[in-house]
Amino acid sequence: MNFRTMQAANRRKTIGLLVGMGVLVWLVVYAALTYFGQGTAGIVPIAVGIALISVWGSYYGSDKLVLTMTGAKLIQESDNPKLFNLIHEVTIASGLPMPKVAIVVDSAPNAFATGRNPEHALIAFTTGILDVMDRDQLQGVIAHEMAHVANRDTLVSAVAATTAGAIAILSDMLTRMMWFGGGRDRNREGNGNPVALIISLVILILAPLAAMMLKSAISRKRESLADATAVSFTRNPAGLRSALEVLASDSTVVHQRSTAVAHIWIESPLDAKSVSKLFSTHPPIEERIAVLKSMESLA
Amino acid sequence: MKTIIVLGVIALIAVFIIAQYNRLVRLNITVDEAWAQIEVQLKRRADLIPNLVETVKGYAKHEQSTFDAVVAARAKATSASSVADTAAADGMVTQALRGLLAVAEAYPDLKASANFMSLQEELSTTENKVAFSRQFYNDNVRSLNTAVKTIPSSLFAGLAKVTEREFYEVENPEDRNVPNVKF
Numbered sequence: 001m002n003f004r005t006m007q008a009a010n011r012r013k014t015i016g017l018l019v020g021m022g023v024l025v026w027l028v029v030y031a032a033l034t035y036f037g038q039g040t041a042g043i044v045p046i047a048v049g050i051a052l053i054s055v056w057g058s059y060y061g062s063d064k065l066v067l068t069m070t071g072a073k074l075i076q077e078s079d080n081p082k083l084f085n086l087i088h089e090v091t092i093a094s095g096l097p098m099p100k101v102a103i104v105v106d107s108a109p110n111a112f113a114t115g116r117n118p119e120h121a122l123i124a125f126t127t128g129i130l131d132v133m134d135r136d137q138l139q140g141v142i143a144h145e146m147a148h149v150a151n152r153d154t155l156v157s158a159v160a161a162t163t164a165g166a167i168a169i170l171s172d173m174l175t176r177m178m179w180f181g182g183g184r185d186r187n188r189e190g191n192g193n194p195v196a197l198i199i200s201l202v203i204l205i206l207a208p209l210a211a212m213m214l215k216s217a218i219s220r221k222r223e224s225l226a227d228a229t230a231v232s233f234t235r236n237p238a239g240l241r242s243a244l245e246v247l248a249s250d251s252t253v254v255h256q257r258s259t260a261v262a263h264i265w266i267e268s269p270l271d272a273k274s275v276s277k278l279f280s281t282h283p284p285i286e287e288r289i290a291v292l293k294s295m296e297s298l299a
Numbered sequence: 300m301k302t303i304i305v306l307g308v309i310a311l312i313a314v315f316i317i318a319q320y321n322r323l324v325r326l327n328i329t330v331d332e333a334w335a336q337i338e339v340q341l342k343r344r345a346d347l348i349p350n351l352v353e354t355v356k357g358y359a360k361h362e363q364s365t366f367d368a369v370v371a372a373r374a375k376a377t378s379a380s381s382v383a384d385t386a387a388a389d390g391m392v393t394q395a396l397r398g399l400l401a402v403a404e405a406y407p408d409l410k411a412s413a414n415f416m417s418l419q420e421e422l423s424t425t426e427n428k429v430a431f432s433r434q435f436y437n438d439n440v441r442s443l444n445t446a447v448k449t450i451p452s453s454l455f456a457g458l459a460k461v462t463e464r465e466f467y468e469v470e471n472p473e474d475r476n477v478p479n480v481k482f
Contacts, residue, residue, distance in 0.1 A: 082420060082424075085420070085421075085424035086424070088424070088428065089424060089427045089428050089431055090431075092336060092340070092428050092431040092432050092435060093431035093434060093435060094435075095329075095333075095435055135423070139427075233431075234431075235434065
């Protein structure tokens with residue numbers, strides 16, 4: 001598979017997963033209406049509203065917010081001319097504007113990108129990654145981060161987070177209603193089918209879990225897409241592949257202040273083994289290396 | 300009722316034509332910008348060369364033929380204007396610079412000098428920028444040429460005064476020549 005078919009496949013899968021999210025929201029609303037009756041329709045916009053406000057505020061100010069959450073410091077060209085040279089190379093290859101650049105003082109090698117659009121993009125590197133990687137490897141990492149910018153992954157993950165958030169809030173509210181008396185009027189007609197009631201209940205309980213899984217699956221697809229897009233920028237899969245090998249062989253993990261931004265790093269800061277593959281925000285690094293190797297053999 | 304439908308259809312057709320026209324013009328502008336980027340990067344490299352040659356000369360006085368090759372290639376590159384000429388000269392400069400760096404390999408003092416090391420970083424980033432601007436240009440020429448040749452956009456190419464553009468092809472002598480073996 002070359003990077004063009006890879007990019008197309010990952011984009012298709014993202015759309016499929018986002019549609020899946022939409023279907024899930026619809027299922028939850030439908031289940032709520034079946035279980036509690038039409039009177040609960042009013043809480044749907046409330047749940048969506050809360051999710052929208054909480055997620056889109058952080059989406060809009062993502063570049064600034066992430067700086068505080070990760071402890072990254074903005075730097076200027078004169079602070080690290082070589083790094084800026086490399087980033088400038090990738091902006092020429094991708095046709096993207098120059099992003100803001102930040103450094104996280106941390107010996108674990110890692111990097112991330114954020115920002116609501118290419119004009120407000122921010123890419124950050126740990127001091128560790130700048131120390132251990134050579135020119136080609138760093139170029140691969142930068143291309144991966146700029147690929148997130150080009151693919152507008154901050155937007156995609158904001159959409160995914162909003163839907164997953166709305167589902168979680170909705171399900172939470174409904175479960176509370178169930179326990180604390182607000183429950184459905186058992187004497188009312190029209191929703192008496194016990195099978196429909198049980199299915200609705202199961203949907204309400206499982207929906208937040210399914211939403212989390214879909215959200216993680218979207219994040220994994222965006223990582224694979226970013227790898228493929230990075231190769232379309234540099235046409236050098238070997239650089240990113242050997243960078244990922246460095247990350248894989250390094251066991252140190254970034255000292256995260258918050259797990260809320262775990263998904264934005266190039267290598268997940270969460271211990272991969274403790275999280276089930278279904279909830280992991282990144283594809284296994286070995287798998288990513290294998291895909292890049294198959295692209296190398298094409299060149 | 301009938302007139303509304305007719306007007307609606309006319310409006311749709313107009314929107315379609317405008318979209319096709321704008322797309323072609325936009326692609327053409329992107330190719331122009333990509334070309335300007337190539338020129339900027341080639342200029343950067345040309346500006347770097349005298350300094351580099353002087354630095355290497357300070358340590359390696361007897362490599363006159365290598366220096367001459369670099370200077371000659373640079374002169375050709377700065378005078379080239381058409382896409383094909385620029386590409387040909389670009390290939391020559393890349394080749395000559397490779398020769399210069401190969402010479403530098405033989406002088407450890409030179410390689411260790413701070414001036415040379417910073418020049419080498421400048422040179423490798425400039426070479427990458429030249430290569431990437433080339434690649435970006437060619438990708439955009441490919442999109443433009445596809446649009447100019449395929450229906451429906453091809454129907455509006457004349458209207459938008461957009462024609463096929465020339466690819467930037469650098470001939471790498473190493474790709475064609477059989478290695479020169481000397482005994």
